[in-house]
Amino acid sequence: MLITGSRKIRYNMMNKNIENDSYLSIGKLAKISGFRQSTLKYYTEIGILPFTQEGERLLRKYKKDDALKRLDEIQKLKEKRFTIKEIIDHIENKIGGQI
16 A cells, blocks of 8 residues: 555555556546546646556546556645646656656
8 A cells, every 4th residue: 555644545455356457447546546536637637647548439547556656746746735837847857858
């Protein structure tokens, strides 16, 4: 379990479907991470939470490990009182490009 200050990124160990998926829908990611779906959509729209489009309906899927690590990083920066702009800048610098 990843722990980030006041928010815990929690795994539902009882749900093998969630635990074994390497890619998650936004709903499953919200359930595991504790973030609201609207927050995850916003983070995706501004480019700080990457996703993959899959299937005929081109649904957004998030790579589980990468998404949880990124959300953990975002939460830690928020706890340090970083603004969204500062978080974007931090992530851009980390990945070496523009979001």
